[in-house]
Amino acid sequence: MIGYLAGRLSASFLILVGVTIVTFGLTFLIPADPVAMIAGRTSTPQVREQIRVQLGLDQPLPVQYIAYVTRLAQGDLGRSYARKSDVGPLIASRLPPTLLLMLGAIIAELMIGIPAGLYAASRRGKTADKAAMIASFVSISTPQFVLGLSLIYVFAYLLPWAPLGGYGTFSHLVLPALTLGLAGGGWYSRMMRSSMIEVLQQDYIRTARAKGMPEWRVLLRHGMRNAILPIVAMIGLDVGIFMSGVVVVENVFGWPGIGQLMWQAIQSLDIPIIMGVTLVAAVFIVLGNLLADMIAPLIDPRIRLR
Amino acid sequence: MRDFLLRIQNLCLGFQTEAGYLRVLDNVSLDLTPGETLGLVGESGCGKSVTAQSILRLLPCPPSRVEEGHIWFDDKDILKLSQSELQDLRGNRIGMIFQEPMTSLNPTMTIGNQLAEPLRLHRKAGAGEARAAALDVLKRVGIGNAEQRLNQYPHELSGGLRQRVMIAMALICSPQMLIADEPTTALDVTIQAQILDLLRTLQKELGISILLITHDLGVVAETCHRVAVMYAGRIVETGTAVQVLTDPQHPYTRGLLAASPRYAKKGERMPAIAGQVPPPGKRGQGCPFAERCPLVMDICATMPPLQGDEHKAACWATKT
Secondary structure, three states, X not given: OHHHHHHXXXXXXXXXXXXXXXXXXXXXXXXXXXXXXXXOOOOOHHHHHXXXXXXXXXXXXXXXXXXXXXXXXXXXXXXXXXXXXXXXXXXXXXXXXXXXXXXXXXXXXXXXXXXXXXXXXXOOOOHHHHHHHHHHHHHHHOOHHHHHHHHHHXXXXXXXXXXXXXXXXXXXXXXXXXHHHHHHHHHHHHHHHHHHHHHHOOHHHHHHHHOOOOHHHHHHHHHHHHHOHHHHHHHHHHHHHHHOOOHHHHHHOOOOOHHHHHHHHHHOOOXXXXXXXXXXXXXXXXXXXXXXXXXXXXXXHHHHHO | OOOOOEEEEEEEEEEEEOOEEEEEEEEEEEEEOOOOEEEEEOOOOOOHHHHHHHHOOOOOOOOEEEEEEEEEEOOEEHHHOOHHHHHHHEOOOEEEEOOOOOOOOOOOOOHHHHHHHHHHHHOOOOHHHHHHHHHHHHHHXXXXXXXXXXXXXXXXXXXXXXXXXXXXXXXXXXXXXXXXXXXXXXXOHHHHHHHHHHHHHHHHHHOOEEEEEEOOHHHHHHHOOEEEEEEOOEXXXXXXXXXXXXXXXXXXXXXXXXXXXXXXXXXXXXXXXXOOOOOOOOOOOOOOOHHHOOOOOHHHHOOOOOEOOOOEEOOOOOOO
């Protein structure tokens, strides 16, 4: 178990080092000159040169990289060009809404996807299964802005049960979380279904039936525990995906999260923010997977041995 | 009339496949009296596992389908039971163990929890009561360190131990009958002997009936009171173990005996039965063994009936 965790942790560390190299590379990949962005169009060559030296851009690349990582280690994510403020606090102020939306979305995904997948698996090949799979296909393939706007139209305009958008109370969370939950729930239901169908063919399911267990209990007690692992792994991935900003949904619902920040930063080519968000998202992807890796052996004891 | 615990009557069962409907069991009839061990013997693919699983209706349906027949257990036709009546029978009055002890236990649950399940289902036992019973039954099937085993997971146990756990689980509600579907096939030879020994002992102690599915005539000789030999979905010979093993009437049974290490003549090459079992769908109107049979006659194009008193055989060449 300790070896397993140590392996996971060191893998996570290596991934993060790789990520810093990629975010560092962003500076050179994005077609914008930071010096020009900071100095403005009317600046003189002297001023530009001065800024270049200030930013350390005259140094060789390895030196620049080490300086970048050293700043990161001190919690300094750089300074936004456009907003004239530090990136760290800027992202930190956007984290709570995004975390909240992530939580709401994952709960919605699970509440939609797991029962639908279970039901479809238990009625495999029958009408209910086909209907559930068509529904999941539709929910997966509907663009998020269409889904989001439709929900707003129905539940905020026709039936004014929820606010049109914004952030603040629980009712603000419902529609954006549901939009993400419907799309993600489609994926979850498909994964749950195929995983459960595979598990239902195992010998221990026959054993459970031979004990005289009602079918729903076979499914929930013996099936779920074995079929849920891919879902746990997928939640881990989802944490990362939601943290890198659910750009469309945050914009549709006016949700002041990281996605909005990222979107605005891309429009103004605000490289430090782009770098910062990418890095934070990567950290959350790694954390999410680490969390999934730590939950997995609690569900399946055989993993502890690997 | 003998007193029957289980009586299978003219069971015809098949599977719907892409190639159409295939009959797998053809007029299978079996009797099991209280306290008796019946061996059901045959090559792989002859339908013995299907017969075993059909008793508890464990075959997925569809694609499986019972065309006709009855499975009487205690004066009730299992085939006509509702789901809840069936669930009340399974694991409670009839226990079952399977060929694959390695995969028949749930890898994510402790032995103790899995053992306790039948009791909690059928007797509505509380956690403490179920645990005590689980400990008791583990000791009964000869598992040492029972206390510690309860908290272990299946992957921490050897194949032989897992099969003992399976037996314990099947017996925990004190059923009247145990179906053992090739319980020793996947185990090492020494472990096989131990498990058979255990089944014999348990039967003497508990007086339960056992339906033992096997392809090994040696197992039959050691364990069973009576034997039914199956070939291509039909019962071809049945009688007491002594009758069938010492005076086989059906040429197929003779072939099986000759090909079994225990009964083959010493110092000679063991003869194999030439040819193969005809697959379902390729079985005609006549005796299914005809094309491999050394005694084949013209009349074998018609199906021979299973005839005789206690020792029955389905063969035209048998003098009755």
